[in-house]
Amino acid sequence: MGDVLIFAEHQGGHFPKTTLTAVNAGLELAKKRGGNAIAVVAGDAPEALAGEIAKYGVSKVIALAHANLKNYVADAHAAALAALVKKAGAEFVLATATAVGKDLAPRLAARLGAPMASEITAINDDGTYIRPMYAGNAMATIELDGPVKVITVRGTAFDAAKPADSAASVEKADAEIDPSAAKTEFVSFNQTKSDRPQLTEARIVVSGGRGLKSGDNFKTVLEPLVDEMGAAMGASRAAVDAGFVPNDLQVGQTGKVVAPELYVAVGISGAIQHLAGMKDSKIIVAINKDEEAPIFNVADYGLVADLFKAVPEMAEEMKKLKHS
Amino acid sequence: MKILVPIKRVPDPATTIRVLPDGSGIATDNVKWVINPFDEIAIEEALRIKEKQGGEVVLITIGQSTWQEQLRTGLAMGADRAILIKNDAALDSLALARILAKVIGDENPELVLLGKQAIDDDSNQVGQMLAEMLGWPQATFASKVEFADKKVTVTREVDGGLETIAFNLPAVVTTDLRLNEPRYASLPGIMKARKKELKEIPADSLGVDLAPKLKIKTLAAPPKRQAGRKVGSVQELVQVLHTEAKVI
16 A cells, blocks of 8 residues: 555656656655555557656656557546556556646546545645645645545646666556547647747746737847746736737646746736746746836845836846856 | 536635635635636637527536525526536535536536636646546647537647647536636626526435545645845846846
8 A cells, every 4th residue: 555656747758847746746655655656657659768767766667558548638548547556556646737637637536536636735744735725825734535546746846856876667568448438539739839948847937927018029028038048938817818928828826837946027917826826936036117016025026117128128137147 | 509517606816815813714704706717718618609509508506505696697698597506515526526427417418618727726626527427528728619510629728839639529628718708797698697597406415425535624824925125226136136046
C-alpha cells in the first residue's frame, strides 16, 4: 500500500518541467505515505521516453503502450490508466494540473470510483492535503477517503525533480483499452508559435492588462520589453476578454498559475482572479497609472506611471544594463 | 437537439471572500450570488445551438431551494425548463456527477454542456467525471463547438495552443472563456421565465450514493503578501531589481 503512480505527461517527444514537478511531488507523497513512486509514460511507443524519466529518482517506470495512446485523448488514457492502477494495486495516482492533467485526472477518478483533490499545494504528514479555493482566497485542508485517491498538484507549489545517481528499471506494459472507451478522435494540435520561454517555465514573466488598450500595443509596446528581459509573456483575463491576446497567455484563477522569480504586471489593475495566478511570484513589479490599483497591494516594487512611456523606457534601460 | 446544462450558484466573482474565524467556511453575509460564469457561457452556447438546430435546453442544479433564483435567471435567458435537485448537505464532485448521471439517464439529452470549473471550489472535476460515468466522450475547455450531423468537432484551449478533437453524440462539453459572450436576460424573457416549468426532486430520492469521500476539514486565509514600496522612476526600478532584488 501507499504506492504512487505518477502520470508522466509528455509533449512533442519531451517532458515539460511540469512533469518533473509531478515526479517530485510523487516522491514526496510516496515517502510520506510509505510507498513506492512509480512513473507511467503512456504512448504508442513510450519506451525511449520512459528511459528518460527513469533518471529522476522513481523506483520504477512503466511504459504503457497502445496504438490508441499515440495522441492524448481523455477516454482512452483514463481507461488504460485505470486498468493499470488496479493491476499495480497503487493507492495514489498523481499528475500535475496542466491542461492534460486537469482533463484526465477527474475522468480517471470516476472510473476508479476514487475521490480527487485538484491542484494541491501541500502534502501534510497527517494524511491531509492543502488546496486553494475561491481563487486562492481560502486554503482548504482536505481529507480523501477510499482505497484509491487521485491527486493533481499545482506546478508552482513543488520543485522539479532532479536527476538521481542511478536510473530505475523500465517495464513495458501493453495497455488494455476497451473499444467503448475509445470514442474520441484526435484531429490536430495547432501550436502557438513563439520563441519565448513557456509561461509556466519562465524565470521572468511580463504580463499586460487592459491598460495596453489593444492587441497591437501588446506587440509594439509590451513585446520589446518582454524580449529584452528574456521573459515569457502573460496577460490578464481582462486583456483576453477584450480580444487583445489568445487565452493560453492568461494568468489567473481560470488561466495559468505562475510563480517566477520576477513578475512584471503592466497595466493590470489586480483583480482577485488575476492575483490568484501570480501572487506566489518571488518578486512582483507593478506598473500602473492608477496609484489606487489593488495590484500595488501585492507588489514589491510599484511604479505609478503611464505605461506607454514607462515600458519603452524600461526596455531601453534593460538594454543598457545588459551592455554595462 | 436536447441539451442539458448543469449550473452552480457561486459568489459573484467580484466579491471579496473572507474565511470565517473558526475556519468552518466563508462569510456569506453581503455576498451576491450568481450563476457560475463558465456555466453562463454553457447556457449561452446551448441557446445558440437550439436557435440554429431547434430542440430543448434544460437547466439543472443541485442545491438548496434558494438556488431557484439562478435557475430562473437561466430560464429568463431563454432555457426551456429547469430541474432543482434539492440537497442541503455538502457533496463532493463524485456525488454531484452521480446525481447528474442519474438524471441524464431519465432525461436522455444528446449533449451536456457545463462550465469547465466553478469559481468557488475551483475543482474542475464534474464534467469529466460525468462523461466517464455515462461512458460518453468529453471535450473540456472548449473555445469552439461545431456540428455536422451527429458528429461534433471541438476546439480546446490547451497548454501552448489549440487542440481539435471530434466524436459522435452523445457527449459532455465543458466551456472555456472565449466560447461566447453570454446574453443578458431581457425583460420579456424574465416575464416568461416565471411561467416556465421548474421541477424539484429531493436528492435522496434518486437512490445514488451521496456520502462524500472528499471532506473539507478546515479553511484558512492564505498568507498575506506585504505591499512593498513605490519607486520614483523607471531608472530606479531597474536599479533596485538589479542590485537589491537581484532578479535581473
